[in-house]
Amino acid sequence: MQTKKNMIRVSSLAAAALFLAAGCATSQKYGEFTPKGEIAATSNADEYSTYRKAMAHTDGFQMAYEWQKENPKLVEDATKPELLAWFVATPKAADSLLAKIGTAYDGDPVALTQIAAVTQLVMCPKCPKSPARRTIWVAALERARDKTDDGYVRTFCDQQLRLCK
DSSP: OHHHHHHHHHHHHHHHHHHHHHHHHHHGGGOEEOTTSOEEOOTTOOTTTTSTTTTSOBTTBOOHHHHHHHOHHHHHHHTOHHHHHHHTTSHHHHHHHHTTOOSTTOSOHHHHHHHHHHHHHHTOTTOTTHHHHHHHHHHHHHHHHHTOOOHHHHHHHHHHHHHHO
């Protein structure tokens, strides 16, 4: 009986190894990671595997980093620590900021920048207030995600939640 159990275990391990090898082989289609964590193109990589085309500027569609670079004073004023702390002082304040997410490519860039900055604030390991603020922020992100049918808003909230956990 012991031999049969061992054979089943070996078969299961072999099957797992086979699936793992298959997954590694197919991942070559999309490029491979270099030691620095960048994605290097392979001979059969698609055009987005290196992010060059996906991250290229397109007239009429400004990227967040382009907007932030053009508006440094506005970003500085919008992300002052005391203002960011106000957004996580109460659930109502957090909800008011998250209500400004907007639909895909239609959000208020100031609010979106503030949301990202609040996520950074609540994750600060040196701040003793971070755990309490994070509790308020995570609950607000979950409420915003759960009350919408908009896929962009849900994804945006999920991304922030991932950073907070």
